[in-house]
Amino acid sequence: MASTIEDVAARAGVSTATVSRAMRGLDGVSKRSRDKVLEAARELGYVVSPTAQALATGHTGMIAVIVPTFNEWFSANVLEGAQRRLQSAGRLTAVLSASAVRGRPDYDVDVVSLRRRIDGVVNVSLPLTDEETREVAGLGVPVIAVGNPSPPFASVSLADREAGRIATRHLVNLGHRVIAYISGSRDELEPNTPGGQRLEGWRDVLVEEGLEHGPDLVVNSFFDVRGGHDAVLELLERRPDVTAVFAAADMIATGAMVALSEYGLRVPEDISIIGVDGDDTDPWVQLTTVVQDPAEMGAMAADLLLQIIGGGAVPEMTLVHGRLRPGRTTARPRDPEAADASPRRPPRR
Amino acid sequence: MASTIEDVAARAGVSTATVSRAMRGLDGVSKRSRDKVLEAARELGYVVSPTAQALATGHTGMIAVIVPTFNEWFSANVLEGAQRRLQSAGRLTAVLSASAVRGRPDYDVDVVSLRRRIDGVVNVSLPLTDEETREVAGLGVPVIAVGNPSPPFASVSLADREAGRIATRHLVNLGHRVIAYISGSRDELEPNTPGGQRLEGWRDVLVEEGLEHGPDLVVNSFFDVRGGHDAVLELLERRPDVTAVFAAADMIATGAMVALSEYGLRVPEDISIIGVDGDDTDPWVQLTTVVQDPAEMGAMAADLLLQIIGGGAVPEMTLVHGRLRPGRTTARPRDPEAADASPRRPPRR
DNA sequence: CTGTTAGCGCTTTCAC
């Protein structure tokens, strides 16, 4: 069943070297030989042994994609996009997940298991420790980061600061004057993280407009639905006069909306909310958001990797533009003038 | 940097054969030799070349997991569970996705790309065509299906019929008498699919109770939120007297609840609804559901595969029990007697 | 218990 290169060579009446060249489409093979080889291979159902090929060349044809967890919109779609692109380039995708436990730093990125097995790595939004960075670099293969820039590796990510500007600009244009920003955990607001960059974008616009942008209006919590929920409650306590919220992600926005509803506030009548991502978590809500396309980013990462492997050079940082997608969760503020004057209903619970 | 078995052998003052044995923990090696080898390997930072090992043994140490798409609760969690288990067994997980396009039959399962690369396959709920089944079987490695039983391969799946009984029994116990079943596409209701089995479970209980279980009470649509939405509208048109709905999946239940709310019906006051899965799509809803654990199923599939690879035998079909998780979406029917008499409010849109 | 040696299936000089 499993025929070898020798079988093909014998059948085609040529040497194994010629079969090897012909099968890989190298030139320096006469059309006649090539045809004979291809014909013989077809008849025998011959497929090159990737294993033997790898041993001989040192290239495995395999790319590893590392994700924090598979069950998450961004990672899953980056993986999807990367895997498709890699597959059509004739490569297999191996996967590694770091931790199923959200928010816990005890990742278990088993980098060693990748040694000598792969030709490149795509790291999807997993913040690497210095130790891990060294380990990954020690694999001796090119690495591309997606989502989080993670030096010294090249990266593909959303133009986060710009996304923050787009979102905030949208709210300002609608007439909002007191605009809050809610985001993931405090740790995430370091300047080089997506959350931190989106914060910068928010600030950019508010500064430009001469609007308030103090720490009062920034709330950090966890990067999930529950986090958004809690963040917005904290926000309302601090600043009951807020009329619009920019959430660093759609999940956060979703949690925020739940909390607002519990609080007795309507969206967008009483308060506007905008997110980032465009995952269609709940298509019925029609959240206004800044859309990004992780599958496309995964495909781009794959391309970059293949390019490096092919000996090319690639930009250190590839930024992908987000796009405003207006939904039903943002509107003009109800009564800009009297906003502070009319007290809101107290929480129902 | 990349030292070979010969380097280690030289350093340890033994032959490569001894190094090979020692590294793999085979017995027939003196403690003294073993220690010397391990020591030398450590000093050199030596890692066995999986490629060379594969070429020599015929085993690649790699398992492929095939999913319809990565961005879906069940698949993602099976993958997560399987990958973890495989990793701790020292194996790498390769992935293949079939189609990003839901509901389209033009899968592109590139089975050929797996030839000679893997030791086994886990197929996650991807219905295989006969052709594909032949191709996969032609890989010459063991296969385990998860989610959908898919002969002739062994499978791990939810005890779907039982899950249907659990859900329906719960509704009956609450006092419901007119209980509908809504599910995925018509194609899915063939007896051997999850949807079909859950239908059987529904019927089992209703027959047992002498309650109505005709085709009027069964609505098929698509296996997603939109599908649940549309299905429930169709149902209410056909049977305005229904007081409880068993949805074949939580996503379907979610869509159904949206439709009910649009229709002006409250859950669970006016109508009860129960699903299957226990994905926490929206933790705020607290959907009553029959929970399954796909990560655990993925781990089980991995174990079975490893067992077969190790020369063992495994059961043709492994059924995992679902567990009722009461939430806030089921309750006693409001007024069992007068249900038919009091007409409901018409749709608001 | 340990070493020798012949592969595993392909690629790649180096000659012709």
Added chain:
DNA sequence: GTGAAAGCGCTAACAG
């Protein structure tokens, strides 16, 4: 344009 032959790094008899 083609072939012979030497690896790639490891495992698995087979001797000893």
